[in-house]
Amino acid sequence: MVGGSPMQAVLMAPGVKDRKVMAFRRDALKDKDAVAALIRDMVAAAGGPRSAFHVLDLARVVDLHRGWRRSLPAVRPFYAVKCNPDGAMLAALAALGAGFDCASRAEIEAVLRLGVQPGSIVYANPCKPDAHLEYAAEIGVNLTTYDAEEEVAKVKRCHPRCELLLRIKAPDSGDAKVDLGLKYGANPEEVLPLLRAAQREGVTVAGVSFHVGSGASRADVYRGAIEAARAAFDAAAALGMPPMRILDIGGGFMAGPTFDEAAAVINRALERYFGDLPCVEVIGEPGRYFAETAFTLAARVIGKRVRGELREYWIDDGLYGSLNCILMDHYVPRPRPLAGARHGEETHASTVFGPTCDSLDTVVTGYQLPEMSVGDWLVFDDMGAYTTAAGSNFNGFATSDIKIYLAYSS
Structure with missing residues (x-):
């Protein structure tokens, strides 16, 4: 190990030191809420991400x-x-x-x-x-x-x-x-x-x-x-x-x-x-x-369909991408809206699809979500284990195109 502290050693390591690393504070927030707050700032910024991405908290x-x-x-x-x-x-x-x-x-x-x-x-x-x-x-x-x-x-x-x-x-x-x-x-x-x-x-x-x-x-x-x-x-x-x-x-x-x-x-x-x-x-x-717990996925809603009380959404990552862990690693997805849910807000039984044309590419069904719109974001926690490593390029949606942003919390 080099540097004055483990974190300094990581920030100076080959493969890290030449990349942008965002700092954010945990303060009184739980780790997952602090990461979500960082993601909100990222997508709200001019020139921020406009498609699915991961955040790695070093x-x-x-x-x-x-x-x-x-x-x-x-x-x-x-x-x-x-x-x-x-x-x-x-x-x-x-x-x-x-x-x-x-x-x-x-x-x-x-x-x-x-x-x-x-x-x-x-x-x-x-x-x-x-x-x-x-x-x-x-x-x-x-x-x-x-x-x-x-x-x-x-x-x-x-x-x-x-x-x-x-x-x-x-x-x-x-x-x-x-x-x-x-x-x-x-x-x-x-x-x-x-x-x-x-x-x-x-x-x-x-x-x-x-x-x-x-x-x-x-x-x-x-x-x-x-x-x-x-x-x-x-x-x-x-x-x-x-x-x-x-x-x-x-x-x-x-x-x-x-x-x-x-x-x-x-x-x-x-x-x-x-x-x-x-x-x-x-x-x-x-x-x-x-x-597993070091990575968080943010995926953007790219499509929507309403059928009575049912809501159907398409996002820009799925079972052929980093969410292959649902099939390959028994991951249980619990997506949450990046915007957060307001107290007492109505929710609907929702299906979330991945971006490919295969009906197998279904992330959740009958999952309670508040009303969402195209352009909104869903957050998936604990997305580091057997995710991007096993993704594919099926239907022209390349897992390698899903960018990984580096951050570190204090």
Whole structure:
């Protein structure tokens, strides 16, 4: 970290320092109301935005990083780039000292452009294209994950200096937004054969990783996963393999009370199962935790139709744009008028459509909104996780055209 304070370090970071960053005050307002007030000022200003845009509150990222260090002091965060690869977001986290979880060559390149050292990157994709793995070898990203014997042979062929993290399947949390165990992670009976496969090939297994699922709210699942990781450590020791030195507890964290609960469980489990291995480096792969609440979307009403008591509105972002999170990430949209709702104001059952010609592009139905007009704005909170990262150019409406404005609150 550079600069006199974390916020100063972020403002001076590559990817941030050459961009306009708006300052705004929280004062007595709630965070979300303060951002809405900033957006009102932006759209009212001459030459202000006239189409959908995001606001990234960099101070929120700083606050979240401080909260992580306070609650999980022994766990270095490696931000999951896939969650939101916005350059300013990556730059802020790099300035704060975070590492990065990258899953492809493009993600690795994006992080390296910010001056991040290869040793602060984990190539956390258990199944990698040969060309991407060869690129990792060229630039010195020497840590990756695996959960299949075939991947060991690939690493030996394409990147023989690379060390491995054995990705194990975490216990079923039952309530994760996205259950990654359906696709990745070794079953308990596969751990020993996978360790032996690496031993035969002469590839070092540096540690163990797991992921309890994205957006998991049951904190106790971390205890079971850490216990299983210790069992894998012990299995490697019994085989006479070099001592493992890294435990990757993955992601799935959400900011708020559930994070505090998860952190308490993790800290107790680390003490119980790894307290006798003080040399083990513990890392995590938070994505949603940092990105979700730091971004706010403002979308403009571009069309309206009245059918009796029903109101139908079209906005200039939708399910093929950053609001793809409704389908892909189980996001529950709760749009609110930027102008605010007056006390006692009548509301109507409303449908909000995205801009494309596909009827699937429907944001909400039967949602109570006050009477709105073309040119008004709707605000969507907590729009940073798996939003712009997964958008498309369908029907000629490009997600990349939705500008991201930088701000920081005090």
